[in-house]
Amino acid sequence: MNHRKPHPDDRSDNVEKLQSMVQNTIENIEEAEASMEFSSGEQRKQIEEKNERRRESIAAFREEIKNEANAQK
Template identity: 75%
Template sequence: MEENKQYRANPDDRSDNVEKLQSMVQNTIENIEEAQDSMQFATEEERAKIEAKNHRREESIAAFRSEIQDEASSRKNSYK
């Protein structure tokens, strides 16, 4: 056994963060649309839960978009 094996942290690779975040935004938008479609079959209580969850999803999208701007700026300044 190798008891003295050294472990190294993986390097911070942020090169595809913008694309990953954009994909997350798209997936969240699709989830909102699917949830809205399901509301026609939902009870009042279920509709309220769906609306609350979609509100949280919209907040997440805003945060993702802000992070996309930060990452794009970092890429422009650091990843030339």
């Protein structure tokens, strides 16, 4: 029988991963804003709403980064 051991919870690079996620989300916002120039009214509204959710995600990521950084100390 093939028994697998669970991997230990390695949180050592969580801050870096979260920072990368923040950067990717910022890039997505910028690309979406650039595409708005060529978008119609409804598309524009959807992009604005999605970017607002992205900004909320960034705030949550940054809070989690703070928590992780404090946990690593």
